[in-house]
Amino acid sequence: MTFGPFGILLAVLVVGGAFLVLGGAPLLGIPDGDFAGLLYGGVLAAVIGAGVLRSARGRWVSAALSAGTWLAAFAVVTALYVFGPELRFVGDRMLSALQPGRTSTTGEAGDRRISVERSGDGQFHVDASVNGVTLRFVADTGASVVALDQASAARAGIPVDTLHYGTPIRTANGVAQAAGVRIDRLSVGGIERRNVSAVIVDQDLGIGLLGLSFLDTFRSVEFRGNRLILTE
Known part of the structure; x- marks a missing residue:
């Protein structure tokens, strides 16, 4: 019986989840809250990745372009959320110069x-x-x-x-x-x-x-x- 990359990732997530539930010292120095967020991101990535691979058999180029588009959209949304106040200030400065x-x-x-x-x-x-x-x-x-x-x-x-x-x-x-x-x-x-x-x-x-x-x-x-x- 062999494990593919997603099987290995799933095993790592299970072990990490068990460590988080049982408690103890922070794993690799990462606080529990940050570690939980990392696990959540790993699970989400595994689910999305598995879906992409299953639907893209034989169409790897199309799958890569689709994945890149989603990653770019995610990066843009994240940047807008994180830098929202700064972007609003820049926009106000530009408008105040024109108006x-x-x-x-x-x-x-x-x-x-x-x-x-x-x-x-x-x-x-x-x-x-x-x-x-x-x-x-x-x-x-x-x-x-x-x-x-x-x-x-x-x-x-x-x-x-x-x-x-x-x-x-x-x-x-x-x-x-x-x-x-x-x-x-x-x-x-x-x-x-x-x-x-x-x-x-x-x-x-x-x-x-x-x-x-x-x-x-x-x-x-x-x-x-x-x-x-x-x-x-």
């Missing part, structure tokens, strides 16, 4: 990082959510607070008609009158801040200013070449 205002966020809650690419005009444009409404801002470390014009504020549900515009501020269009408010929810790249100090300006700004009342809530604000990085 100004788009942010890419990496890391976990409490240790996240937002990256924004510099736009063609030299500014860092940011799409932010104000009370659930997406508005366009420019990140401005020279502005002490977040600033919106009346039209943008009204879109975000802020009652602009009831505000008192009695604070003079200087804008790119000259001196304007502003009213202080608190934004209930302001988020960028999925990171939200509540009760953010802001001003509503009585003239058209064209774009909001993302000032220090929001930026200072981050652990660090860095400019690295053409990127603005906010670290939570």
Whole structure:
């Protein structure tokens, strides 16, 4: 009675399974959990291999091509699973370079990082959510607070008609009158801040200013070449 390669492999798997069940010191220094995974992979390989050999008698080239295709597909799926976060970050970086205002966020809650690419005009444009409404801002470390014009504020549900515009501020269009408010929810790249100090300006700004009342809530604000990085 002779044993083929699959018979020998089956015997090895049986012995390994018995060793795992009976317990004892790790076999060849491999922890039990890793050894169990190795056995499972061996059983799966034996079953698939036996099926391929049985169906491919006389058609070895076709069987080899089929096996190679399955192995390549398995490798691609595994790579997508293992490197998913890195691939998503690369994709976000590419999209943010093509679409100004788009942010890419990496890391976990409490240790996240937002990256924004510099736009063609030299500014860092940011799409932010104000009370659930997406508005366009420019990140401005020279502005002490977040600033919106009346039209943008009204879109975000802020009652602009009831505000008192009695604070003079200087804008790119000259001196304007502003009213202080608190934004209930302001988020960028999925990171939200509540009760953010802001001003509503009585003239058209064209774009909001993302000032220090929001930026200072981050652990660090860095400019690295053409990127603005906010670290939570």
